[in-house]
Amino acid sequence: MVWKNAFIYTLRQDPADAEVISHKLMMRAGMIQKLAAGIYDYLPLGLRVIRKIEGIIRQEMARCGAVELLMPVVVPAELWQESGRWEYYGPELLRLSDRKDAAFCLGPTHEEVVVDVARKSVRSYRDLPLCLFQIQTKFRDEIRPRFGLMRGREFIMKDAYSFHVNDQSLDEMYWAMHAAYTAIFKRCGLDFRPVEADSGTIGGSVTHEFHVLASSGEDTIVSCDACDYAANIEKAQADILVQSPAAPPAGAPAPQEVATPGLKSIEEVSSFLKIAPAQTIKMLVYSVNHGSSMVGVCIRGDRAVNEAKLRGLLGADSIAVPDENELRAKHGMPIGFIGPVNLDKTKYKLNSIIADFSVASLTDVVCGANKEDAHLLHVFPGRDLMPDRYADVGFVAEGDRCPRCHGGTLKQFRGIEVGQVFKLGTKYSGPMGMTVLNEQGNAQVVTMGCYGIGVGRTAAAAIEQNHDADGIIWPAAIAPFAVAILCLDPGNEEARTLSLHLHNELEKLNIDALLDDRDERPGVKFKDADLIGFPCRVTVGSRGLKEGCVEIKMRKSKEVLKAPKENALERIVAALA
RNA sequence: CGGGGUGUAGCGCAGUCUGGUAGCGCACCUGCCUUGGGCGCAGGUUGUCGCAGGUUCGAAUCCUGUCACCCCGACCA
Numbered sequence: 247m248v249w250k251n252a253f254i255y256t257l258r259q260d261p262a263d264a265e266v267i268s269h270k271l272m273m274r275a276g277m278i279q280k281l282a283a284g285i286y287d288y289l290p291l292g293l294r295v296i297r298k299i300e301g302i303i304r305q306e307m308a309r310c311g312a313v314e315l316l317m318p319v320v321v322p323a324e325l326w327q328e329s330g331r332w333e334y335y336g337p338e339l340l341r342l343s344d345r346k347d348a349a350f351c352l353g354p355t356h357e358e359v360v361v362d363v364a365r366k367s368v369r370s371y372r373d374l375p376l377c378l379f380q381i382q383t384k385f386r387d388e389i390r391p392r393f394g395l396m397r398g399r400e401f402i403m404k405d406a407y408s409f410h411v412n413d414q415s416l417d418e419m420y421w422a423m424h425a426a427y428t429a430i431f432k433r434c435g436l437d438f439r440p441v442e443a444d445s446g447t448i449g450g451s452v453t454h455e456f457h458v459l460a461s462s463g464e465d466t467i468v469s470c471d472a473c474d475y476a477a478n479i480e481k482a483q484a485d486i487l488v489q490s491p492a493a494p495p496a497g498a499p500a501p502q503e504v505a506t507p508g509l510k511s512i513e514e515v516s517s518f519l520k521i522a523p524a525q526t527i528k529m530l531v532y533s534v535n536h537g538s539s540m541v542g543v544c545i546r547g548d549r550a551v552n553e554a555k556l557r558g559l560l561g562a563d564s565i566a567v568p569d570e571n572e573l574r575a576k577h578g579m580p581i582g583f584i585g586p587v588n589l590d591k592t593k594y595k596l597n598s599i600i601a602d603f604s605v606a607s608l609t610d611v612v613c614g615a616n617k618e619d620a621h622l623l624h625v626f627p628g629r630d631l632m633p634d635r636y637a638d639v640g641f642v643a644e645g646d647r648c649p650r651c652h653g654g655t656l657k658q659f660r661g662i663e664v665g666q667v668f669k670l671g672t673k674y675s676g677p678m679g680m681t682v683l684n685e686q687g688n689a690q691v692v693t694m695g696c697y698g699i700g701v702g703r704t705a706a707a708a709i710e711q712n713h714d715a716d717g718i719i720w721p722a723a724i725a726p727f728a729v730a731i732l733c734l735d736p737g738n739e740e741a742r743t744l745s746l747h748l749h750n751e752l753e754k755l756n757i758d759a760l761l762d763d764r765d766e767r768p769g770v771k772f773k774d775a776d777l778i779g780f781p782c783r784v785t786v787g788s789r790g791l792k793e794g795c796v797e798i799k800m801r802k803s804k805e806v807l808k809a810p811k812e813n814a815l816e817r818i819v820a821a822l823a
Numbered sequence: 824c825g826g827g828g829u830g831u832a833g834c835g836c837a838g839u840c841u842g843g844u845a846g847c848g849c850a851c852c853u854g855c856c857u858u859g860g861g862c863g864c865a866g867g868u869u870g871u872c873g874c875a876g877g878u879u880c881g882a883a884u885c886c887u888g889u890c891a892c893c894c895c896g897a898c899c900a
Contacts, residue, residue, distance in 0.1 A: 255833090255850095257834060257835090257849095257850090258834080258835085258849065258850080258861070259834065259835050259849080260835085261834075261835085262829085262834090262835070262836090262893080263829095263892065263893055263894095264893095265893085265894080280892095282891085282892090283891085283892065283893090335900095336898095336899090338898095338899070338900090354900070355900055357900095386899085386900080388898095388899075389824085389897085389898055389899070390894095390896095390897095390898085390899095392893085392894085566897095566898095567897095666900075668900085696900090698900075732859095734858075734859060735858070735859095737858090766858095766861090767857080767858060767859090767860085767861075767862060768858065768859045768860065769858095769859080769860040769861050769862080770860085770861055771859095771860085771861095772859080772860045772861085773860065773861050774861085776860090785859075787858090787859060788858085788859090789859055790859085797859090
């Protein structure tokens with residue numbers, strides 16, 4: 247490819263609306279261009295990266311026995327009504343209608359469609375296992391798209407779906423996909439971790455997310471410093487020694503009310519009483535399934551409630567913290583002063599009280615007194631608390647002990663979720679009636695897995711991990727071009743001929759080369775090459791040619807070597823290996 | 824959806840408070856010059872000042888409405 251034909255326009259300054267480094271660099275390097283919020287043009291250079299990643303994915307999918315197909319982006323509502331998701335998916339699903347007023351949506355994910363594809367043909371257990379995948383544009387009307395390709399509304403996703411006659415077969419495919427994802431992200435040159443993840447409203451299922459470690463990541467992941475335990479913080483557990491409180495020691499003082507006028511927060515109360523926040527219990531009220539019931543949750547004062555865990559524990563579709571004024575007005579709750587001691591559930595219309603494990607080991611602590619402007623001292627959970635149950639509903643904290651090896655400590659990292667593998671079970675095949683005849687000749691609902699990779703997000707994550715002050719440093723496997731040949735003097739016959747020759751020979755060897763033949767000053771070409779991040783740069787200029795040499799420079803190591811022009815080609819090939 | 828902010832040339836911005844000929848840097852075009860890290864000189868092109876109303880002799884500027892985009896939060900396969 248010759249620069250003049252390549253449609254590459256770089257920017258000297260960061261675009262004003264870009265926040266994270268990958269977004270800035272992709273815009274500046276002329277890889278993407280914004281069309282609307284969360285909707286981008288993939289320019290030729292950016293598309294080449296996408297295609298490279300897709301190529302790696304295709305190879306690894308083939309290795310798992312997955313076969314590629316392509317399903318429509320526009321999906322009739324009936325399919326979504328069949329699975330039930332038309333009702334509860336919410337505004338993230340972009341709905342539209344055609345000229346006949348028939349309802350459609352833009353597919354944000356394709357479980358319904360793929361079940362429909364498979365059920366039309368698959369009749370027998372002999373056809374299973376089956377794994378279908380596609381690489382396709384998805385649309386999710388995100389509340390807040392941001393960070394360029396990292397959280398777009400329109401984005402390219404590889405989504406695979408597998409069908410099985412039993413759990414063992416599903417399990418095999420699940421781990422084959424897990425291994426494939428590991429291979430894919432490794433080949434893309436990423437530093438990543440597979441982590442256990444929350445399965446959302448689908449209780450009991452197994453799922454792993456693949457996170458690229460990066461400070462700009464939107465997720466927090468937790469991993470053990472001694473073993474291989476790693477989990478999304480939504481799911482992560484700590485090694486909890488005490489799950490129910492002991493009786494208080496003999497002579498423990500009785501609870502005592504203390505005036506705490508206007509002091510509602512844990513910080514205010516603990517600093518006023520000169521105690522650590524960990525010596526308090528805080529209590530929160532959650533509305534479950536849009537107000538159909540309410541629960542009280544108490545947790546150690548310095549900890550936060552993990553709403554994903556709470557939702558899972560309750561088996562709820564949604565939970566939310568109700569409006570404070572509403573709780574005061576409708577339920578008479580002294581917000582800021584409620585506590586788990588002598589709590590009148592009926593009065594406050596609370597269906598149940600849950601205590602996090604973090605309060606079980608506490609003794610002699612402070613909590614709200616259930617009346618305005620007062621707290622209680624000398625609370626002993628083993629004596630004073632009567633929750634309906636103790637459970638794990640808190641976030642783990644940095645330094646908690648590992649639940650797997652019991653010896654290591656948990657550390658937190660930021661991660662970019664680039665992929666997820668999921669055991670779906672019969673969530674879609676059941677309602678949509680996808681059955682096969684089993685060995686006994688009986689109709690049996692198939693069990694499914696699904697496996698996604700954000701292709702554009704993977705590209706963005708690669709930049710987050712591989713850049714410097716000058717620009718992108720592409721991992722070789724996903725670089726738009728492996729080599730940039732800079733012809734510094736297009737006016738010089740020898741330089742022009744030699745650079746073109748090298749370019750042509752590299753292409754013959756199936757090595758992607760970009761020839762910068764522009765009539766620009768050398769500095770411009772160097773800056774652009776660094777910004778775009780070609781792994782290898784070959785400089786052909788009159789200065790080197792006087793010594794009969796070209797210069798080969800590696801972007802990542804900054805290593806420079808001069809090669810005699812006669813064997814420049816083999817030196818370049820060797821440098822890339 | 825709540826809070827905050829921004830819309831002026833392809834990009835980055837000033838001008839808006841205090842109404843009076845539309846500006847700067849980069850990019851782009853022409854010529855000269857230069858050629859190993861975003862050269863220099865000279866000349867030039869590019870705008871419904873987001874959109875719609877209103878006030879005014881006169882609106883980028885004041886008022887009303889509206890749209891888009893960005894940030895924080897809530898939310899999120």
